[in-house]
Amino acid sequence: NAGVTQTPKFQVLKTGQSMTLQCAQDMNHEYMSWYRQDPGMGLRLIHYSVGAGITDQGEVPNGYNVSRSTTEDFPLRLLSAAPSQTSVYFCATRSRSMNTEAFFGQGTRLTVV
Amino acid sequence: AQRVTQPEKLLSVFKGAPVELKCNYSYSGSPELFWYVQYSRQRLQLLLRHISRESIKGFTADLNKGETSFHLKKPFAQEEDSAMYYCALGYSSASKIIFGSGTRLSIRP
Numbered sequence: 001n002a003g004v005t006q007t008p009k010f011q012v013l014k015t016g017q018s019m020t021l022q023c024a025q026d027m028n029h030e031y032m033s034w035y036r037q038d039p040g041m042g043l044r045l046i047h048y049s050v051g052a053g054i055t056d057q058g059e060v061p062n063g064y065n066v067s068r069s070t071t072e073d074f075p076l077r078l079l080s081a082a083p084s085q086t087s088v089y090f091c092a093t094r095s096r097s098m099n100t101e102a103f104f105g106q107g108t109r110l111t112v113v
Numbered sequence: 114a115q116r117v118t119q120p121e122k123l124l125s126v127f128k129g130a131p132v133e134l135k136c137n138y139s140y141s142g143s144p145e146l147f148w149y150v151q152y153s154r155q156r157l158q159l160l161l162r163h164i165s166r167e168s169i170k171g172f173t174a175d176l177n178k179g180e181t182s183f184h185l186k187k188p189f190a191q192e193e194d195s196a197m198y199y200c201a202l203g204y205s206s207a208s209k210i211i212f213g214s215g216t217r218l219s220i221r222p
C-alpha cells in the first residue's frame with residue numbers, strides 16, 4: 001500500500017519547456033488536489049478533482065492544466081514553464097466524507113531557469 | 114471569500130515553555146478545521162481536527178466560532194515539536210481544503 005506517490009522528486013526545466021508531474025494513489029479516494037508550497041505563502045491550491053472526469057480550479061490555476069481520467073491518477077501539466085513556477089508541488093488525496101484526513105505525496109521540487 | 118490566516122511566520126520558544134500558534138479563518142458556513150504538521154524532510158501529515166476534540170502529542174485546538182479562531186496550544190514544548198505547522202480549512206462539501214501561510218515553530222533547548 002504505497003498511499004500517494006509523486007514523480008519525479010526533483011526536476012529542472014528551462015523557461016518555455018513543458019512537463020507533467022505525476023500523482024498516483026492506491027487509497028481509492030475520490031478527491032485529489034494539487035498544491036504549490038512557497039516560502040511565506042504556505043500551500044496554495046492549484047486544481048482539484050472530486051472524481052474521475054471532474055476537475056476544477058483552485059486559488060492559483062494559471063499556467064497549469066489537469067485531467068482525471070481514472071480514480072488513481074491526477075497529473076499536473078505545465079505547458080510552458082516560467083521561473084514563477086519554481087516551487088515545491090504536493091499532491092493530496094482525501095475521501096469524500098466530511099472531516100477526513102488529507103494524505104499527501106512526498107512532493108516534487110521544480111526549478112525553472 | 115474563504116481564507117485562513119496564520120499571523121506568525123516564526124515562533125521560537127524554550128523547551129518546557131507553553132506554545133500557542135494562532136489561526137483565524139473566514140468562512141460563512143460550518144467549517145472543517147485542521148492542523149497539519151511538516152517535520153524536516155517529511156511529507157505533511159494531519160496533527161488534529163476540530164471535530165475530534167482530542168489531544169495529539171500534547172497539542173489541543175479549540176474552535177471558537179465567535180472569534181473565528183482555531184489556535185493550537187501545548188502547555189510544555191518539546192524539542193521534537195520543531196516543525197512547520199499549517200492551519201487548514203475544509204469547505205465546499207469537503208471537496209476543497211485551503212491552508213494558511215504556515216508557522217515555523219522552533220524549540221530552543
